[in-house]
Amino acid sequence: MTTVALKGLLGRKLRAILTAVAIVLGVAMISGTYVLTDTIKAAFSTVFTTVYAKTDAVITGKSALGNTPNTNNGLPPSFPESLLAKVQRLPGVAAATGGISDLAHLVGRDGKVISGHGAPALAFSVHPRGDQRFNPLTLVSGTWPVGGRQVAIDAHTASKEGYKVGETIGVIARGPVTRYTIAGIVKIGGVSSLGGATMAIFDFSTAQRIFHKEGLLDGIDIAAKPGVKPAQLVREITPILPPTAQVRTAQAQAAQATKDTNGFLSIINDFLLAFAGVALFVGTFVIANTLSITIAQRTRELATLRTLGATRRQVLLSVLLEALVIGVLAAIAGLFLGLGLAKGLNALFVHFGIDLPQAGTVFATRTIVVALAVGIVVTLLAALRPAIRATRVAPISAVREGAILPTSRFARFSVAAALLTIGAALALMLIGLFVGGISTTDRLLALGIGAAAVFVGVAMLAKTLVPPLARWLGWPAARFAGASGSLARSNAARNPQRTASTASALMIGLALVTLVAVLASGLKTTFENAVNSVFKGDYALTATDNFSPIAVSSANALKKLPGVTVVSGVRAGEGKAFGSRIGVTGVSGDIAKVITVEWQDGSQATPGELGRNGSFVSKDYAKKHHLSVGSPIAVETPAGATMSLVVKGVFAPPKGGSPYGDVTISTARFDSAYQNPQNVYAFVDIAGGVTPANTAKLNAALKAFPDAKIATASEFKKNQEQGIDTLLNLLYVLLSLSIVISLFGIVNTLVLTVFERTRELGMLRAVGMTRRQVRSMIRHESILTALIGAALGIPVGIVLALMVGKAIKYPAFSIPVGTLVVFIVAAIIAGIVAAIFPARRAGRLNVLEALQYE
């Protein structure tokens, strides 16, 4: 019996391979994900270990708000330089060096900021003539920068942009771009770049000066005297620390840094695995369908085995064995394909602006175990139903002509069962979406299982929907493609179960793509509405990358221009109030001229009347903490100070996003409470409004600030939506994998169908059908199947989007008709592509052989 199963598999190689494709791709996604994230983790961990190799303890700035600071520019506050001398005097300390770390953009030859692909633009200080043992950097060429006119840059940027020692390069620290001579080119922790981050390195006193950190430090690296353990050193240092500094052993510091990056990588990992899951879920449909068709075609063979004494169990096991072999081989193939896919995924992330460092490829045992196990288990699960059906083949089918597989005993209840499944699935999703007091994991689990069950339910229902859908959707083919069209239409409806299963695989991918498109469309619409209602100025001033905070000096540069009447910026930072972190913004009175919001309490004049202790809060925040005009609020800043504020107004932000944070104070107060204040954006009014001349004038004034740019209201909207579009495209690319798998499902079904209808095709050719017509017939059947998939998937996607939208109190629901039309066209093209191979096979059939075929 084992031989029968294995030899049968060998005899159906093409089918086996087509079945395996689904698993290969899904498993490759899993293994690729693990390889990618493991490799990046290893790279980071090596870097951090190297960086702290000769250091025993590290003092860093500490945000009073908590350990992982997420302040407006991602930097913890600095601490007084005087700490260094105190540390050096401690008995256990052999040596200690202070340093500055900040952010500074490098500016390329084209006058534009050199993009780190979303990675930060780092800046460090070095002591060129001092003790280099703590220096995490190594010189690749040149020397350490000395004095106020020299800089060193990272090797990655140098080679990418073609900079050599001795050339000059622009750097933006605080204020306008300044040119420095490149004294050296460096690596960090042995790698040329940290995930695409650019680096600018200055000598210590230059760094203090240009970052306005005179008398301040961001970090102290310490080496212990021989025999002093790092932990002991930490105990010695702790009592003398100011409140805005913390000390850790170098090991703990490296571990913390690794943990921070790993946290981020885990998110990427889970994100990618979710798509692998979707791909495998679609894969189960494809496998189950292919096996079902194969089993139906083998009815006679299976019945013969039964007459020869095979038990039902043996039939079941032989089908499962076949699946097991396919699963094992496909999982192994997928595992190795994943190695290549890891590179592809990395390229994808780089393309979408997420550059991650890489070193030697890490192929962990966990990757092998998980990929193989998942691939094999999924294949076996998918094979279970077809295998059970195979056991229902009666021995008498061996002698009966045209014997067909008996339908399930429950076939009669199929519609009811499908509706019940869909109902239960929706209920589960509703629980996941709306019921309170559930953990996020449980919520996501309920949603995931619910969505999967919705798909299963719709797939069950699809059998009933296929005949009418085939009739309607096949109408144009039947009308305009002659005999091939009408035959294709009836062929699609001939075996509704088969067409339904094939189309269902495609439905899943299309539904998810639709869900994403609808949600994104709603988000954009509300955002645009919000901007329309808020944005009253002529121009907005933002960072070139659209989201980074920008130095106040760029706004000041515009103020001096003739004709400019208002330049008003919104400062942004973090704070802590009522025990949790909040966004704090700072505005001045003239903001009311360029930004309009509705006021529940107060008016457009409120921003101008804040004074030193005044603040205004958003409606939701006021409601949450029972605030009204006159209520006191205490907001703690990252530097550890507490601002005692009084509410002077409550504003109602538009649905699509608020221009202000939870709590807004005056610019003057903000600038005194926050180190290094920056604008998230500023708005400009200019005489004459938006004109090409004005745009040119403003741009010219920003020449010295390549990190900032000017945008009109509509450009501002488009720029801010770029983030959504990028994410949207990334999701499309990742979901396309499951669509590709479902296309293989269509190819599979068609190839098997052509095989099954060999005799019939021979007959059609014999009575005068041309090769072309045969091919066209197969192609139309394929397109029709794809369209049925779209007809099922798009509505399901819209319903899912409605539910999710409701749950997350989505501001608006808008159906992107254009995008959905593109999906339908894509489905048609997909159908054409899927038909190429099967149509060729059908066209190549030899008429005589086809007629003799048994």
Next chain:
Amino acid sequence: MSTIEEQAQPHGPAARDAVIAAHDLTRRYGEGETAVDALRGVSLSVGKGELVAVMGPSGSGKSTLMHILAGLDTPTSGTVEIAATEITTLSDGELTRLRREHIGFVFQFFNLLPMLTAEENVVLPLSIAGEKPDTAWLDELLDRTGIARRRSHRPSELSGGEQQRVAIARALVTKPTILFADEPTGNLDSKTGGEILDLIRSSVDTYGQTIVMVTHEARAAVIADRIFFIADGLIVKELAGASTEDVLTEMSTLSS
């Protein structure tokens, strides 16, 4: 009418050591007005080592009878005993065991598995039952059925006659109590068909194999020890040691 009923009763020496005994078999296909009574009360018995042929016009119920005798189909009423076991009430598992021990099949369309060689096809019933073939017996069988030199060929490389020889060897390999054959020569030319009939006869003579063969060819029927004639779902006549003329005469009366 009464003479027919009388003739249909099991009788003679065969009845004593019967390996098949069927009583009052009826089989109705479908329901209501469109119902077809394929069998309308058939009783028969087959003795050990006997070669029995079932003859009759097309649609008379031959195949239906054979399927029921072999446990592939269940009668609407009536009983079938094979090797003293009542089979119409057996479960699927018990039927499978019965097939392994007692029954062999030869089909009109051979039903060989295309991916297995001739020899693998022959030993398939044994491998399914998890048994090892007795090499001496297998060699003799392949020799006798004339496929020894073709043992490693696949069905697609064999002629129709050779394929049927493989099928016969496969049916004999387990030394079944009864071998059922439905139109074993129906898909072969007359020369090849004749060779297959010789092989069937010789397996009865050499090994004492019990065989029930359905056919509508006179030259096939005459190799049988006894012939049951069936018309409209009833056994209408039974002949022993009939000649070709006897059979042809009987057939022409039936179809008239």
